[in-house]
Amino acid sequence: MERTFVIAKPDAVQRGLVGEIIVRLERRGLKLVGAKFLLVSRELAEKHYAVHVGKPFYEGLIRYITSAPVMTMVWEGPQAIAAVRQTMGATRPVEAAPGSIRHDFGLSVGRNLTHASDSPETAAFEIGLWFTEAELVNWQRPTDAWIFEGN
Ligand code: IDP
Ligand code: MG
Numbered sequence: 001m002e003r004t005f006v007i008a009k010p011d012a013v014q015r016g017l018v019g020e021i022i023v024r025l026e027r028r029g030l031k032l033v034g035a036k037f038l039l040v041s042r043e044l045a046e047k048h049y050a051v052h053v054g055k056p057f058y059e060g061l062i063r064y065i066t067s068a069p070v071m072t073m074v075w076e077g078p079q080a081i082a083a084v085r086q087t088m089g090a091t092r093p094v095e096a097a098p099g100s101i102r103h104d105f106g107l108s109v110g111r112n113l114t115h116a117s118d119s120p121e122t123a124a125f126e127i128g129l130w131f132t133e134a135e136l137v138n139w140q141r142p143t144d145a146w147i148f149e150g151n
Helices: 010-014 018-028 042-048 058-065 080-088 101-105 120-130
Strands: 002-008 031-038 070-077 114-116
Touching: 002 018, 002 080, 002 120, 010 018, 010 058, 010 070, 018 031, 018 070, 018 080, 018 101, 042 058, 042 120, 070 080, 080 101, 080 114
Parallel strands: none
Antiparallel strands: 002 070, 002 114, 031 070
16 A cells, blocks of 8 residues: 655645545545645755755745645555556646546646545655654555455
8 A cells, every 4th residue: 555645735724625626536435544735844844845945936836835834745545656646647737637636726837726646655754744653544444455455
């Protein structure tokens, strides 16, 4: 079973789309194992987006993610990292597949509503950065056997 880290970014919170994002991930069959609503500090934003330091959009990205509250989450499931990236859609909303969150609710790459880990290494780093072990919940759903093959 894989875990991945997700942010409903400030634009998603301001536009009242947190529920919509959660609904789509729940409906897909993914399981929520952690959630936290917070205002991101510059320090945390810089750690999270360290791979983008020096890129032309970096300063704007830090301003964006620290501008208003975000909803952070950890979701679990088989191939959760790929599944969540697919549900989010491509980074640029106009290149995101129809039916994806970024397609259905976005237009600008700098206001693309969500973040999701892009690899097992990134997921492990980001979950550790944003959540403590005690904030993650191991729980059983009676429906798991109908969603997770081999469970
Ligand atoms: P991802 O969020 O799909 O993984 P990344 O390439 O990791 O995309 O970029 C991180 C975030 O930086 C994007 O989600 C988006 O908010 C922002 N970003 C990426 N490229 C641009 C750009 O060209 N202009 C403005 N913002 C950008
Ligand atoms: Mg990324």
